[in-house]
Structures are given as C-alpha cells and as structure tokens.
Amino acid sequence: MSQTNKPRVLVTREIPEAGLAILREACEVTVFSSERQPTREELLALLPNYDGLLSMLIDILDRPMLEKVPHLRVISNYAVGYNNIDIQAATELGIPVTNTPGVLTNATADIAWALLMAVTRRIVEGDAYVRQGKWVGWSPDLLLGMELGGKTIGIVGAGRIGLAVAKRARAFDMNVKYYNRRRLDEETEREYSLNYVDLDTLVRTSDVISLNLPYNQESHHLFNADLLSRMKPTAYLINTARGAIVDEAALVEALKKRQLAGAGLDVFENEPSVHPGFLELDNVVLVPHLGSSTRETRDNMAILAAENLVRALQGQRPHSLVNPEVYS
Ligand SMILES: O=CC(=O)O
Numbered sequence: 138m139s140q141t142n143k144p145r146v147l148v149t150r151e152i153p154e155a156g157l158a159i160l161r162e163a164c165e166v167t168v169f170s171s172e173r174q175p176t177r178e179e180l181l182a183l184l185p186n187y188d189g190l191l192s193m194l195i196d197i198l199d200r201p202m203l204e205k206v207p208h209l210r211v212i213s214n215y216a217v218g219y220n221n222i223d224i225q226a227a228t229e230l231g232i233p234v235t236n237t238p239g240v241l242t243n244a245t246a247d248i249a250w251a252l253l254m255a256v257t258r259r260i261v262e263g264d265a266y267v268r269q270g271k272w273v274g275w276s277p278d279l280l281l282g283m284e285l286g287g288k289t290i291g292i293v294g295a296g297r298i299g300l301a302v303a304k305r306a307r308a309f310d311m312n313v314k315y316y317n318r319r320r321l322d323e324e325t326e327r328e329y330s331l332n333y334v335d336l337d338t339l340v341r342t343s344d345v346i347s348l349n350l351p352y353n354q355e356s357h358h359l360f361n362a363d364l365l366s367r368m369k370p371t372a373y374l375i376n377t378a379r380g381a382i383v384d385e386a387a388l389v390e391a392l393k394k395r396q397l398a399g400a401g402l403d404v405f406e407n408e409p410s411v412h413p414g415f416l417e418l419d420n421v422v423l424v425p426h427l428g429s430s431t432r433e434t435r436d437n438m439a440i441l442a443a444e445n446l447v448r449a450l451q452g453q454r455p456h457s458l459v460n461p462e463v464y465s
Pocket residue numbers: 194215216217218219241378428429
C-alpha cells in the first residue's frame with residue numbers, strides 16, 4: 138500500500154533524471170530497472186499496484202494485457218511511435234495514452250541523414266578498409282559512391298520527421314518527392330519544395346527513399362518484394378520508422394540481387410534480432426534503433442513523457458495525447 142497520498146507510477150526502464158525529477162515531485166516512483174525491460178509476466182504482476190505507467194516502445198501493451206489493468210489512469214509512452222500499444226483497447230478502457238512527438242524530430246531526421254550519407258558514400262566500408270590495413274594508396278576508383286546533388290529523394294510519410302528530412306535534402310540540392318496518405322497543403326509543399334506523387338511513381342523514380350511513416354496494419358510490409366523490385370537498381374532505401382514496414386526477408390533478397398544499390402537501417406522487424414542476411418552484405422549500414430538517441434533529445438523526451446503522465450494523473454490534459462476520445 139502507498140505510504141503517501143501521491144499516485145504511484147511505474148517507469149519500466151530508467152529514463153534521464155530530468156524526467157524522473159518531475160515524476161518524483163508529484164508521484165511515488167518505481168523504476169523497474171536500468172538494465173532490462175520487465176517481462177510481460179512481471180509487468181502484469183506489478184501493474185495492479187500502480188496508477189500510471191511510463192512505458193518504453195518495446196513494452197507490449199496489447200488488448201489482453203490492457204484488459205487486465207483497466208485501473209491505469211495513464212500510459213505515457215517514451216517514444217513518438219505507439220504501435221506497441223493497442224490504442225483502440227486503451228480508448229475503450231478509458232486509459233489516456235500519450236507519446237513524445239516534436240522533441241525527437243531533428244534527432245531522427247539526423248540519423249536518417251547519417252545513414253543516407255554513410256551508405257551512399259560507403260563510410261562504413263571505408264572505415265573497415267582502413268582498419269584492416271587494406272589501404273595502399275589513393276586511387277581514382279576506390280569505393281566510389283553516389284553524389285546527392287541533383288538526385289531525387291522520395292519521402293514516404295510527410296509528418297514532422299519526413300518534413301525535417303525534406304529540409305535537409307534541400308540543403309544538399311536534392312529534388313524532393315513525397316507520398317503521404319493525405320496530401321499536404323500547398324503552402325507546406327511550397328515551403329519545403331515538395332512534389333506530391335503516388336507511391337509507385339515515388340518508388341520508380343527516387344534515388345533515395347526515406348521511410349518516415351508510422352507503423353500500423355496499413356503500413357505492415359508496405360515495402361514488399363514487389364515494391365522493392367520497382368526501385369532503381371542504383372537507389373538506396375533508408376528506414377528510420379519501424380522495421381516491419383519493410384519485409385526484411387524480401388529486402389535481403391533484393392539487396393543480394395542488386396535490385397537496389399543499398400540500404401541504411403535503424404529499425405528492424407524483430408528487434409533486437411537482425412535478419413542474418415544483412416550481416417553478410419556490405420551495401421547495408423545497420424544501427425541499433427538510435428533515432429532519438431542524443432543526450433538532448435532523450436532528456437527532452439523524459440521531460441515531455443513525465444509531464445504528460447503527471448498532467449493526466451492530476452486531471453489536466455496531457456501535452457501530447459494519442460487518444461483524445463477518452464476525454465470526450
Ligand atoms: O522509434 C522511436 C520512437 O518512436 O520514438
């Protein structure tokens with residue numbers, strides 16, 4: 138039982154102190170661990186003792202799980218994506234769910250750009266080449282890459298992060314096409330020099346494709362063998378969204394067959410497992426879901442997630458609410 142009248146909150150993984158300090162002011166806080174996530178069973182055993190949950194994007198909060206903890210007064214997800222939570226179920230149970238948009242936009246667009254540059258300019262291959270002592274002197278054709286200026290980037294998903302990628306692309310003199318379920322207004326298209334195209338045209342005509350859309354039933358395996366086969370053989374695919382937007386096995390095959398030139402991946406279908414096929418390919422750059430991982434961004438995510446949680450527990454509207462219907 139609670140020692141104070143403060144609400145009790147469970148934080149599934151240690152987050153930056155900036156957020157924990159906000160939580161401690163208003164709540165009794167338990168941090169599960171700094172080392173690992175709670176298992177499903179551990180979470181189920183713990184949650185009856187808490188009023189609020191601050192979850193990570195790898196905590197699976199599906200309907201069967203949520204139905205066992207309908208007393209929760211808020212779930213604050215430490216991520217912009219919330220595909221780990223059954224939002225429909227949470228809404229039906231009256232549980233507000235919040236996320237952390239905005240604060241991680243630049244960091245995520247930066248990592249898309251880092252992957253894009255690393256794979257098109259063969260940075261990882263070059264680093265290995267030097268370390269392995271293979272470099273015997275400058276050569277006109279050593280590790281040739283693709284120039285970005287004048288090329289076309291196709292952005293799939295033109296939300297905050299997609300637009301931040303577009304902004305970087307303009308600075309590199311690239312042409313920017315985009316595909317989004319809903320076309321943006323003319324002013325935004327003009328501001329970011331964006332050309333709206335359908336997905337097929339984007340895939341067929343882009344030199345780089347950047348995935349910046351949310352993962353849901355509609356986007357599951359959107360990039361399947363068929364769509365991948367329509368890419369230019371000289372083109373690159375960058376995924377900083379969610380792994381399962383791409384059929385990973387199909388991507389491995391397409392890369393092997395050189396149906397596309399390369400890929401830069403921050404996210405994977407079954408994290409932390411990576412399809413073994415990728416490990417054998419030198420035209421793929423792989424990083425372990427680092428999109429938002431700058432010190433500044435993780436602090437800001439912690440502050441936003443903590444404020445969202447405290448506001449919901451205090452009966453105020455959280456800053457970034459995924460399911461506003463719970464309040465109507
Ligand atoms: O993947 C990271 C996020 O959704 O914040």
